[in-house]
Amino acid sequence: MKEFKKEELTKLFRPHDNSNGEDNGQITIIGGSELFHGAPILALKTASRIVDMVFFATPEKSVGMVAELIKSKLMSFIWIPWDDLSAYIEKSDAILIGPGFMRFGSEKTPESDRHFDNHNEGKTTREITEKLLKKFPLKKWVIDAGSLQTMDAEWIPENAIITPNKKEFETLFGAKFSTGLATEMAKKYKCIIVAKGPESYVTSADETVLIKGGNAGMTKGGTGDILAGLTVALLAKNEPFLSACAASYIEKAAADELYCGYQEDHGLQPVDELSSDMSSSLGKPRSSGRGGRHKKVGTNYNADDLADFIPEYFKMVLAD
Numbered sequence: 117m118k119e120f121k122k123e124e125l126t127k128l129f130r131p132h133d134n135s136n137g138e139d140n141g142q143i144t145i146i147g148g149s150e151l152f153h154g155a156p157i158l159a160l161k162t163a164s165r166i167v168d169m170v171f172f173a174t175p176e177k178s179v180g181m182v183a184e185l186i187k188s189k190l191m192s193f194i195w196i197p198w199d200d201l202s203a204y205i206e207k208s209d210a211i212l213i214g215p216g217f218m219r220f221g222s223e224k225t226p227e228s229d230r231h232f233d234n235h236n237e238g239k240t241t242r243e244i245t246e247k248l249l250k251k252f253p254l255k256k257w258v259i260d261a262g263s264l265q266t267m268d269a270e271w272i273p274e275n276a277i278i279t280p281n282k283k284e285f286e287t288l289f290g291a292k293f294s295t296g297l298a299t300e301m302a303k304k305y306k307c308i309i310v311a312k313g314p315e316s317y318v319t320s321a322d323e324t325v326l327i328k329g330g331n332a333g334m335t336k337g338g339t340g341d342i343l344a345g346l347t348v349a350l351l352a353k354n355e356p357f358l359s360a361c362a363a364s365y366i367e368k369a370a371a372d373e374l375y376c377g378y379q380e381d382h383g384l385q386p387v388d389e390l391s392s393d394m395s396s397s398l399g400k401p402r403s404s405g406r407g408g409r410h411k412k413v414g415t416n417y418n419a420d421d422l423a424d425f426i427p428e429y430f431k432m433v434l435a436d
């Protein structure tokens with residue numbers, strides 16, 4: 117099985133020096149709920165560093181109030197009226213749906229009663245997801261979280277990227293994850309499957325690529341939302357399989373840099389070298405070859421730290 121390497125990031129689209137507004141991508145992010153209002157915000161925070169414009173739509177009014185507060189610090193997205201969503205989907209290069217959408221109403225709900233059919237929140241998520249995927253089947257989609265947990269596989273648009281963890285994979289396809297089954301499903305539905313985990317697998321109808329890297333800090337809440345936001349941002353100007361592979365690699369590589377410590381001068385050592393012997397080197401400050409030094413941070417970072425660091429890592433690794 118092929119393993120994705122850092123050098124393949126050079127295939128990604130790069131903005132031209134003489135770019136005009138909107139040349140470098142527009143996306144729409146659809147999600148959020150009364151309970152999970154932070155999920156879409158992490159996605160848009162990540163995506164807004166990559167593309168020219170991020171439109172944010174949610175059916176939940178309380179999320180809009182949170183978004184307005186966030187805009188006091190982060191101005192690079194537009195919270196759009198729910199009734200205008202279709203027009204913004206039409207003008208977007210890629211769309212993300214699902215982060216923060218709910219499958220059930222409360223954490224008090226017993227595990228045995230958490231199927232979306234038993235909850236108005238899950239039914240609403242399912243209805244919105246079905247309506248939009250069927251209305252815009254030719255758009256470039258990333259499908260994540262609540263939408264994956266409530267939809268039918270038959271709704272997956274051709275060339276869409278889906279980003280399930282192992283449990284969401286089983287919920288969507290009715291069987292436990294294996295690379296063989298992922299290939300079968302990717303062929304059947306003509307989609308890209310990003311199976312998230314300590315080792316992630318990106319599968320199309322033609323191939324499966326292994327994404328190594330990452331660390332236990334990535335188990336914290338919000339890292340999946342960051343991956344979804346990064347994936348849709350790259351998808352705006354790149355083909356789906358490369359976008360899915362590159363997003364997974366970049367997030368894991370950036371997390372490994374945080375694990376080692378953010379260098380004082382922002383210099384970076386290539387992640388391929390870092391991952392070759394993590395156990396012998398993580399506890400020691402060391403030179404990066406650019407004048408900076410790593411200090412061990414371990415898993416003491418959160419999703420906000422990772423979202424903030426990804427653009428810096430992305431810039432540095434492409435400069436190598």
